[in-house]
Amino acid sequence: MKTEQIKKQLIVLSEMLHQMLEERTEASAVYPESHWLIKDIDEDILLCSLSMNDLRAALYKEGK
Secondary structure: OOHHHHHHHHHHHHHHHHHHHHHHHHHHHHOOOOOHHHHHHHHHHHHHHHHHHHHHHHHHHHHO
16 A cells, blocks of 8 residues: 555544544543443444554555
């Protein structure tokens, strides 16, 4: 994958992560931590973070 593609994907994922964190904050005001919706949002946040880490690693490798 090219460096430009990686950077674009990182930007998109960063925006998605920010939006999910806002959703998490709003949902936690309404639902208890054990609610399925909170757990689902947390899982999405984790997957997005892992994807971003993978892209950062690929970007690092591109730089070498």
